Amino acid sequence: MANFHVYAAGTGSDVQHPTIRRIGVSDVLDALRLGFEDFWDKPSHYVFLGLIYPIVGVVLITWTSGGNALQLIYPLMTGFALLGPIAAIGLYEISRRRELNLDTSWWHALEVRNSPAMPAIVVVGIMLMALFVVWIVTAHTLYARVYDDAVPLSIGAFVSDVLTTQRGWTLIILGNLIGLLFALIALSTTVVAFPLLLDRDIGAYAAIETSARAIMANPVPMLFWGLIVAVALLIGSLPLLVGLAIVLPVLGHATWHLYRKVIEPAPAPVPVKAARSRKRSN
Structure with a gap:
């Protein structure tokens, strides 16, 4: 269990603080361009992975329609985007392998399950899942307050009411x-x-803390x-x-390439012999 760390890497409690780079809007657009290049490299593989997202979305819409919860369709569709980073983990791996000129066959996306950071990845994923659930509960609570928890009769009637009445607006x-607050x-x-x-x-804490610093710096x-x-996501x-x-x-x-632009690469490990010679010289 010594390697099962979540808070920080290693067996100690030290937290790493990767160096943040300053970037501009042009870097964001370039990351998006590189994302397109990765996608078009072998699009059939990536579309196969991407279909997970719309399939689950259709299931959610079907479930809410059959369960007299039409008012939750929009919150589910927008809130489900909160889970996008989880669904894209395999895509990050493909981009990483393409960057290293390794085999980018789609099954390599499943190799993330063997990552030593998987416990921390699971923790951050659970955090996003919790945020998603809180968003849905909040959206339903808001609807209940505005509409007195009335059940929509049909999609057409509900959309018409939302767009043409004061309570709808x-x-x-x-x-x-x-x-927007949840998205931020x-x-x-x-x-x-x-x-x-x-x-x-x-570790999970360091990854979250680094994301926050990246936002504050850029x-x-x-x-x-x-x-x-x-x-x-709206257009899609x-x-x-x-x-x-x-x-x-x-x-x-594109998220992988944005990460590469924002975070300085990890310093190369010092060879054991070099480290010993440094100690002796000191």
Whole structure:
């Protein structure tokens, strides 16, 4: 169990603090371009992985429609984007392997399960899952307060009421403002957390802390990246979520390249002989 660390890497309690680079909007756009290049390298493999996202989305819509919970369709579709970083873990691995000129066959995406950082990855994933659940509960609570918990009769009637009444616009404005807060929390805590953990086993706390520092050091580029993600997911969701089969892989690969631009590479390990000679000279 000595290697089963979550808080920080190693058996001690020291927390690593990777160096943050300053980037610009052009770097964000370049990361997006590189993400497209990774996707087009072998698109059939990546579309296969990306289909997980729209399939689950369709299942969620079907479930809410059959369970008289039509009011939760929009919160589920927007909130499900909070789980995007989890679904894209395999894509980070593919980009990492392509960067190293290794075999990028799609089954390598499953090799992340053997990562020594998997316990920390699971912890950060659980955090995002919890954030997703809290968002859904919050959205339902808001709906109950505005609509007195009335059950929508049909999708058409519900959409018409939301778009043409004062209570509907109250729901839209407050719901999106609250959703924006949740999105900012997710962005500031995980924007580079998963790629960082896949690249370096530094622990969940260090990965989350590094993501927060990356946001603070590059607020405008990172918020621009968040806007790109939101708009891309919205566009991908419009044609019955089918577009997400392309949007999710591209964003996943781009996230890896954004991580590379924001975080300084880990210093090369010092050879044992060199380390001993340094000690002797001191």
